[in-house]
Amino acid sequence: MVIVVAYSSDPSGKAALSFAIAEAKFRSAKVVVVNASRGDALVDPRFATTAGIREVDAELAAVEHEITQPIGLDVADLVLQEVERTGAELLVVGLRHRTPVGKLIMGSVSQRLLLDCPVPVFAVRPARD
Amino acid sequence: MDALNGLMDGFATALTPMNLLYACIGVILGTAVGVLPGIGPAMTVALLLPITYNVEPASAFIMFAGIYYGGMYGGSTTSILLNTPGESSSVITALEGNKMAKAGRAAQALATAAIGSFVAGSIGTALLVAFAPSIANLAVKLGAPSYFAIMLLALVAVTAVLGASKLRGFIALFLGLAIGLVGIDGLTGQNRLTLGMPLLSDGIDIVVIAVAIFAIGEALWVAAHLRRRPAEVIPVGRPWMGKEDWKRSWMPWLRGTAYGFPFGALPAGGAELPTFLSYVTERKLAKKPEEFGHGAIEGVAGPEAANNASAAGTLVPMLSLGLPTNATAAVMLAAMTGYGIQPGPALFEEHGDLVWALIASLFIGNALLLVLNLPLAPLWAKLLRTPRPYLYAGILFFASLGAYAVNLQWFDLALLLFFGLLGLLMRRFGLPTLPLIIGVILGPRLEIQLRQALQLGEGKWSTLFSEPVAVIVYVVIVLLFAAPLSSRLIRRTPKEA
Numbered sequence A: 001m002v003i004v005v006a007y008s009s010d011p012s013g014k015a016a017l018s019f020a021i022a023e024a025k026f027r028s029a030k031v032v033v034v035n036a037s038r039g040d041a042l043v044d045p046r047f048a049t050t051a052g053i054r055e056v057d058a059e060l061a062a063v064e065h066e067i068t069q070p071i072g073l074d075v076a077d078l079v080l081q082e083v084e085r086t087g088a089e090l091l092v093v094g095l096r097h098r099t100p101v102g103k104l105i106m107g108s109v110s111q112r113l114l115l116d117c118p119v120p121v122f123a124v125r126p127a128r129d
Numbered sequence B: 001m002d003a004l005n006g007l008m009d010g011f012a013t014a015l016t017p018m019n020l021l022y023a024c025i026g027v028i029l030g031t032a033v034g035v036l037p038g039i040g041p042a043m044t045v046a047l048l049l050p051i052t053y054n055v056e057p058a059s060a061f062i063m064f065a066g067i068y069y070g071g072m073y074g075g076s077t078t079s080i081l082l083n084t085p086g087e088s089s090s091v092i093t094a095l096e097g098n099k100m101a102k103a104g105r106a107a108q109a110l111a112t113a114a115i116g117s118f119v120a121g122s123i124g125t126a127l128l129v130a131f132a133p134s135i136a137n138l139a140v141k142l143g144a145p146s147y148f149a150i151m152l153l154a155l156v157a158v159t160a161v162l163g164a165s166k167l168r169g170f171i172a173l174f175l176g177l178a179i180g181l182v183g184i185d186g187l188t189g190q191n192r193l194t195l196g197m198p199l200l201s202d203g204i205d206i207v208v209i210a211v212a213i214f215a216i217g218e219a220l221w222v223a224a225h226l227r228r229r230p231a232e233v234i235p236v237g238r239p240w241m242g243k244e245d246w247k248r249s250w251m252p253w254l255r256g257t258a259y260g261f262p263f264g265a266l267p268a269g270g271a272e273l274p275t276f277l278s279y280v281t282e283r284k285l286a287k288k289p290e291e292f293g294h295g296a297i298e299g300v301a302g303p304e305a306a307n308n309a310s311a312a313g314t315l316v317p318m319l320s321l322g323l324p325t326n327a328t329a330a331v332m333l334a335a336m337t338g339y340g341i342q343p344g345p346a347l348f349e350e351h352g353d354l355v356w357a358l359i360a361s362l363f364i365g366n367a368l369l370l371v372l373n374l375p376l377a378p379l380w381a382k383l384l385r386t387p388r389p390y391l392y393a394g395i396l397f398f399a400s401l402g403a404y405a406v407n408l409q410w411f412d413l414a415l416l417l418f419f420g421l422l423g424l425l426m427r428r429f430g431l432p433t434l435p436l437i438i439g440v441i442l443g444p445r446l447e448i449q450l451r452q453a454l455q456l457g458e459g460k461w462s463t464l465f466s467e468p469v470a471v472i473v474y475v476v477i478v479l480l481f482a483a484p485l486s487s488r489l490i491r492r493t494p495k496e497a
Helices: A011-027 A050-062 A075-086 A100-105 A109-116 B002-014 B017-035 B041-053 B057-082 B088-140 B144-160 B166-181 B198-202 B206-224 B243-265 B272-285 B298-321 B327-338 B352-385 B388-407 B410-428 B434-456 B461-465 B468-496
Strands: A002-006 A030-034 A065-068 A090-094 A121-124
Touching: A002 A011, A002 A075, A002 A109, A011 A030, A011 A050, A011 A090, A011 A121, A030 A050, A030 A075, A050 A065, A075 A109, A090 A109, A109 A121, B002 B017, B002 B057, B002 B088, B002 B352, B017 B041, B017 B057, B017 B352, B041 B057, B041 B206, B041 B327, B041 B388, B057 B088, B057 B298, B057 B327, B057 B352, B088 B243, B088 B272, B088 B298, B088 B352, B144 B166, B144 B434, B144 B461, B144 B468, B166 B410, B166 B434, B206 B327, B206 B388, B206 B410, B206 B434, B243 B272, B243 B298, B272 B298, B298 B327, B298 B352, B327 B434, B388 B410, B434 B461, B461 B468
Parallel strands: A002 A030, A002 A090, A030 A065, A090 A121
Antiparallel strands: none
């Protein structure tokens, strides 16, 4: 079986990734990491750098895995496409605390994934410090 | 001492709270557009041309000067942190600057770039004060034939020397000259290139062309390449430099200034050549040449100083002769014409207060930029996260507003779209935009000088060679063409032998 992780290079993405790894070991599943970007800004801090991808790769060393970094119109769509392509049985997303202004202006990728994903979604929150 | 008095008056004008505010807006805007690749000071000044309708000339030019210098500072930030040069003049900075940043010395690279720019900008502006008035004094005595020759030199030099392809340069230049011809001929009253449209008989407003070529063309071009893999930015704290860095930077700053200013002042100087020369020199003179290619601070300090000094140098021909040699200067001249101020050698005499206020504001802007850039560098880097659709939607909005405000006619919007498409095609086929915009601005003035010379000379073409300065300039033009040709011949001969 396959577990897809919607990964972003921030604490919530890291939380999602480590949960997916634990779950994959438990279910002996393959992990597919999707780190998508709209690619419409010159710099996207949630899009992992080459070094960041190498770190993710190292973390995943214990399980069978695959990492993709697609670029397209809508990040949620890109993740859902990946879920469909791999025939995944579980999607893991990281949740992030959003400011009221942020909620007003921006849509939420996690919300779209929760509502539109055809397979069960596991939502993870980064540990509070 | 005249110059000093003028400068002091200029400071008095530039230091009023209102003008200081304009200077602040200018440098902030300038840095912002410099940081963002693709959006340059030329586009920004073009978009702001409509403010010339209700802002005092001195205030407007103080703001434009801030944008011009600010763009130079901002470009280096992007070069160093992103390895994507924000401006063509900071291409060389990226070579060593990005390597330094990758090696964890981004703070030092940014610091040497900012302080070097300040040093070079201040020295360059001081040289401008020293040279521009005397050049203008000499130039006032020149007759129409000489002036025609010098303008011709500027056109040829900008087209043939800068840019990779001469053919593409000349295509752009002739497009510009043709656009400049549209409208009623001032001497004979005939319609030229108006295609039977009465709305075209007033000519095409320079605001519309500048905004279309720089803003619409660029926006369409970016829209065609909207989604790209995000670049990797190197995080940075507040820029600072250690003692060792100061020791290694100050000589390259001065040498860079020495390269940059004269090249900027020449009709075809530009900032690309001096930054490259400075880089090569620093590599030769470096105590640790092995560091070059792995992040040598000299390789950032020299070229950054050179590009700011050349920015100051560019203002020499612009203020003393009315000759623009880069896109921003060209658009600033367009703004001058918008105020009904005739750019040319008489500028210092007729509008001395304005010119000196502009020069004084360069000193002020330079100091503001240093204060602004050292602590705020991390903030500027955040600007790179702005999604392009938001950015270019704003640009298109201001572009349309600006073009419509010229005459309040829908026709100008149609022209804007037409020339915007031309701008897109030029980018697609690699035609440089600089010769076009300089052709549009200088073309009509070139024609006036030519006709004046011919009228005074009773229609004989030989009058064009009647002044010694003109003859010398023609020789220089011939040399400009002959030099690359002959070097090609010389290179070929040994092969054949």
